[in-house]
Amino acid sequence: MLKRCLIVGAVTLALLPGVASADPVTVSTLVTTNGGSVLPAPSGSAGAPLVGLIVNLPTAGASAVLQISGLAFNTDYVMGLMVFGAGSTWNTLRAEILDPLDDDDALDAGGHPDYMPAGYSTSHDTDGFSFAQRSGLERSAAYLGGSAAVTADENTNAGDVLLFTGVAGASDSLKVTFGLRDWAGARSFLVRLSAEDGVSQNPEPASMVLIGTGLAGLAALRRRRSGAVAQA
Numbered sequence: 001m002l003k004r005c006l007i008v009g010a011v012t013l014a015l016l017p018g019v020a021s022a023d024p025v026t027v028s029t030l031v032t033t034n035g036g037s038v039l040p041a042p043s044g045s046a047g048a049p050l051v052g053l054i055v056n057l058p059t060a061g062a063s064a065v066l067q068i069s070g071l072a073f074n075t076d077y078v079m080g081l082m083v084f085g086a087g088s089t090w091n092t093l094r095a096e097i098l099d100p101l102d103d104d105d106a107l108d109a110g111g112h113p114d115y116m117p118a119g120y121s122t123s124h125d126t127d128g129f130s131f132a133q134r135s136g137l138e139r140s141a142a143y144l145g146g147s148a149a150v151t152a153d154e155n156t157n158a159g160d161v162l163l164f165t166g167v168a169g170a171s172d173s174l175k176v177t178f179g180l181r182d183w184a185g186a187r188s189f190l191v192r193l194s195a196e197d198g199v200s201q202n203p204e205p206a207s208m209v210l211i212g213t214g215l216a217g218l219a220a221l222r223r224r225r226s227g228a229v230a231q232a
Contacts, residue, residue: 025070025077030190031117036062053081060090061199065098065117066191073185076132083174086143091168091197093141093148095178097131097160098190099124120190120202122159125227129189130160132179139178143170165197 029038037052055064060087071077083093098120112121123129131139133154141148141164146165162178182189 001229007203009022020210023211025068028067030065031065032062032064033115034062035059035191036064036195038064038066053079055083055193056082057083057085057093057193057195058089059085061193063115063192063194066193067188068180069186069188069192071180071182071185071187074183075181075185076128076135076137077136077180079180079191080177083141083176084172085195086170086174088168089198090195091165092195092198093164093167093174093176094192095131095162095176096163096192096194097129099123099127099129100188115131115192115194117190123189124159125156128181128183129187130154130181130183131161131162133183135179139204140164141167141174141176143167143174144173145169148174163196168197 153161
C-alpha cells in the first residue's frame with residue numbers, strides 16, 4: 001500500500017518556480033540518518049528529478065538532507081513533497097536551510113550542530129538563501145483530516161527554520177509545501193528535513209497516576225453530592 005502511495009505521489013508534486021519559467025534546477029539526496037530515505041521520481045517522468053520527491057522519516061530523529069542547485073537569480077520557487085512516517089512516532093517536521101561555508105560565515109549565530117554536513121553551516125540573514133521569506137508563498141503540511149501549525153525562525157542569524165507542528169494525529173503521510181529562494185542564483189545549498197518530538201505510544205506511569213487521581217476525585221465529588229441530595 002505504501003509503495004502504491006509513493007508512486008501516486010511521485011507524479012503529482014513538483015519543485016516549480018513561483019515567478020519565472022522553468023530553470024535547470026537539480027535536487028539530489030546528500031545524506032539520510034536513522035532510517036530516513038528519499039524516493040526520486042520514477043525513471044522517465046516528465047521533469048525528473050524535480051517531480052515526485054518522496055521523503056520517508058520512519059521515527060523521531062530520522063532526517064534527509066537534500067542538495068538543491070540552479071535556482072534562478074532572486075526567483076521564488078514552490079517546493080512540494082510527500083513526507084511519510086508522521087502520526088504515531090513524531091509530532092513535528094523541521095525544515096532547515098544550510099549554506100556552504102564561505103567568507104560570510106562569521107555572521108552565523110547557530111554554530112555548527114552535530115548534524116551539520118561537512119562544508120556547510122547554518123544560514124543567516126544576509127547569505128541570500130531563504131524559504132522565500134516575505135513572498136507570501138504557501139507554507140503547509142496537510143494530512144487527511146487536518147494540517148500542521150507552522151512557525152518560522154528566519155529573522156535572526158540563528159538560521160532559517162520552518163517547524164510544522166501537530167502532526168501526531170496524521171494518517172502517516174503529509175503533503176508539505178514551502179517556498180525557496182537563492183537571491184544570488186545558480187548556487188548550491190541544502191534543505192534538511194527531520195522528524196522531531198517523539199510521541200509515546202502508551203501513557204507514562206506518572207500520567208497514569210494523574211489520570212487515576214482525577215477519576216478518584218470525580219467519584220468522591222459525586223458521592224458527596226448524592227449524600228447532600230439524600231439529606232435534603
